[in-house]
Amino acid sequence: MNMKINVVKHVLAANDLVATENREVFRKAGILAVNIISSPGSGKTTLLEHTIPALGKVDPSIVVVGDLQTTRDAERVSDKAIQVTQINTGMSCHLYANQIAESLPGLNLEKAGYLFIENVGNLVCPGEFDLGENVKVILLSIPEGDDKVAKYPTVFRVADIILLTKIDLLNSSRYNLQRVYDDINKLNPTAKVIEFSSLTGQGMEAWLEWLQTQKQQSVGAQAKFVKE
């Protein structure tokens, strides 16, 4: 198995190189690249369906969707984003940086404010593969249970923000919300956490504000860099 471990290390190192190149492309285009990670069915596509129109026409979005098969998620956001690209990963349970790199020449990054990358539904592997994004968003839906942060630490450790989605399904007698906050605090105390519901709109304002701040910081940092 040592050979396998070495190959995996090479794959990760090669991935990181390409991710760095992607990040440079995003910087030049002045776009905020957002890598969205969660289990299947935690609400990634629904989040985008609500977020993209709310960000408005001033700051339009491009979406890259990773899925094993089907173009359903891409279709769902196709009338909201200015451009949508579907990457079918076949058997792979996450996106690689080179899959993003290959899709970039076809995207009008200069015309958009945000690039949302919807990763394959998986709470393990996507956390290990940098795609060159500026921020990582992890979704954890209430029905998944209050023990998932401790059980799947890899992704929560690398999160910039964690959305507790489907918060409208919270049944406080069976779900220990404090446990979730405690577990996040142990793993990743600087991550922002928002209780969110696409159904009721709870948390939407805070989420949009966070995105806009990230965008400003990213563009601000870029401007400073150019001046130097």
Next chain:
Amino acid sequence: MNMKINVVKHVLAANDLVATENREVFRKAGILAVNIISSPGSGKTTLLEHTIPALGKVDPSIVVVGDLQTTRDAERVSDKAIQVTQINTGMSCHLYANQIAESLPGLNLEKAGYLFIENVGNLVCPGEFDLGENVKVILLSIPEGDDKVAKYPTVFRVADIILLTKIDLLNSSRYNLQRVYDDINKLNPTAKVIEFSSLTGQGMEAWLEWLQTQKQQSVGAQAKFVKE
């Protein structure tokens, strides 16, 4: 990347060899080995908490739990099964056959009727790795959405039975149950499907009956094999 593909093929082939050895151990012990696969939070552990006592003392169960970290799931079933083993997979998003093989010498398989293997919560990779089980059980919870069979075909294609869990959360105006059945029928028409709720007990009887039938067929096939 070709080197990686070849190594992955070798890993799969090596895994299958060990899985075949595991299956022979289960056959000799007269135990039904059940590989339980789903996304995080679809109800694998809760299913076991209800199933093991219902199967009764006549046919006791052993549980092997795979998790990245923590022993929480193992603790939850520890007072119900006659033996529980926890395998911490670290960064790996699924169990390998050799992890099961390494745990077998410590298990009293002869004293049990069922060996439940609770895989790492992941709807992609566990479908590719045979552990030597007799049957594969896939859980899909209602809150994950009605499009998941088509989007994650790998695991549904290899399922012997599919439990549509948390059916008590079904809101028929937002969830197209027929779509789920249609997608399963296209991918895997012989898989049994049960609408299930650990909360209300719906589907429990059908699930227990199915398990017992599988057990009888497995033991029956074994007896026939011995006579020949």
